[in-house]
Amino acid sequence: MIGEVIELEVGNFAHGGHCVARIDGRVVFVRHTLPGERIRARVTGSGGGGKFLRADAIEILEASPDRVTPPCSFAGVCGGCDWQHASLTAQRRSKESIVRELLRKSVSTEILESFTVHAVDGDVDGLGWRTRVRFAVDAEGHAGLRLHRSHDVLTIDRCLIAHPAITALDITAEVWPQAREVLAVAPSIGEALARADPRHTGTRVLEKAAGREWKVDFTGFWQVHPGAADALVNVVGDFAQPTKGEHILDLYSGVGLFAGAFAENVGVGGRIDAVEVDAGACANARRNLHDLPFVHLHHADVLEWLRVKATKRADIVILDPPRTGCGPAGVKAIVRLRPRVIVYVACDPAPLARDLAAFAEHGWKVDEIVGLDMFPMTQHLECVVRLTHHESAAVPT
Numbered sequence: 001m002i003g004e005v006i007e008l009e010v011g012n013f014a015h016g017g018h019c020v021a022r023i024d025g026r027v028v029f030v031r032h033t034l035p036g037e038r039i040r041a042r043v044t045g046s047g048g049g050g051k052f053l054r055a056d057a058i059e060i061l062e063a064s065p066d067r068v069t070p071p072c073s074f075a076g077v078c079g080g081c082d083w084q085h086a087s088l089t090a091q092r093r094s095k096e097s098i099v100r101e102l103l104r105k106s107v108s109t110e111i112l113e114s115f116t117v118h119a120v121d122g123d124v125d126g127l128g129w130r131t132r133v134r135f136a137v138d139a140e141g142h143a144g145l146r147l148h149r150s151h152d153v154l155t156i157d158r159c160l161i162a163h164p165a166i167t168a169l170d171i172t173a174e175v176w177p178q179a180r181e182v183l184a185v186a187p188s189i190g191e192a193l194a195r196a197d198p199r200h201t202g203t204r205v206l207e208k209a210a211g212r213e214w215k216v217d218f219t220g221f222w223q224v225h226p227g228a229a230d231a232l233v234n235v236v237g238d239f240a241q242p243t244k245g246e247h248i249l250d251l252y253s254g255v256g257l258f259a260g261a262f263a264e265n266v267g268v269g270g271r272i273d274a275v276e277v278d279a280g281a282c283a284n285a286r287r288n289l290h291d292l293p294f295v296h297l298h299h300a301d302v303l304e305w306l307r308v309k310a311t312k313r314a315d316i317v318i319l320d321p322p323r324t325g326c327g328p329a330g331v332k333a334i335v336r337l338r339p340r341v342i343v344y345v346a347c348d349p350a351p352l353a354r355d356l357a358a359f360a361e362h363g364w365k366v367d368e369i370v371g372l373d374m375f376p377m378t379q380h381l382e383c384v385v386r387l388t389h390h391e392s393a394a395v396p397t
């Protein structure tokens, strides 16, 4: 079956960047197509013990009105972008419908109907935003990008979603003998730089957000889109409304973005506890927030810290976990603190759906949710969710 060409009527988008179609009673997950299209597709794989197929569109027989000519000549081959063939408006509508479907069971219809995915400030055409690019290097030392679901390297001359300062480094024109990958970073302050096979070398870059400067390890976590950190701070601040004297928990705090951004709101009479597991990020957070004595930094695993150290009530809990979410154990530990409000920042709506269902079991409901298109041309998005406690649902002991 792999390699066979099939004709398909394409249905809706599913989580993962593909659309769903059917053939002979079997589900087909198809890339590079759009809902409503009639296409010819090549089967690229199967899964679920043969229950579903994967395919890639190779000919569009009837095109969707949302289809555009991809700006990049490598679109459709390169694994970096999923949706260059859709207009930005259609990409955002698709992200909205995928999130609505995933959160259907844990969020009210009314809230989901008003769910909107917004462009990040400064984003005009969805290109030139990637300030961190990991180039893969092939056996001959040529840097390129990986093919979809493959270790093979596609050599390219440029990546259109890379930040212009990274493009200017001309990494794909150089040869990188013996390297496995090249990481390029374009910080908001200072020159862009690239390193082959970088480790925690002590190299730092300087970023600007929320009116402050942030030291970040060259290999460390920082929001990739240049407008993302400020966009997140604005939405999280709007949802949390921190005020003087309040106690905030900033869980999965990285180099301290939210702790630093909301420090002035709570003031010296308040307190912020920031919890982060990565030693390099904690060391940078210490440098970034040294002027704020009421911000307490904890180098710890969030679950462990909540279990052992979080004994007092908190007013606001902000959590920004990695893709996997915080899980039901994290949810249980957070609701025990009986905060006024919980703000959940999620980069994958599927684990978010699972965690929101767990919050709902404890009486915590979503009363606001916003999507930020921080990764245009790809299937990814960031959701920010506000949860408050409703009625007298039991808080676990």
Ligand SMILES: C[S@@+](CC[C@H](N)C(=O)[O-])C[C@H]1O[C@@H](n2cnc3c(N)ncnc32)[C@H](O)[C@@H]1O
Binding pocket: 221, 222, 223, 252, 253, 254, 255, 256, 257, 258, 275, 276, 277, 278, 281, 300, 301, 302, 303, 320, 321, 322
């Ligand atoms: C999505 S980033 C958010 C960072 C920060 N809020 C920001 O916007 O810059 C997630 C962070 O969680 C940290 N992390 C991952 N697992 C963790 C855990 N179990 N406990 C504590 N921190 C963790 C990662 O090192 C990373 O810094």
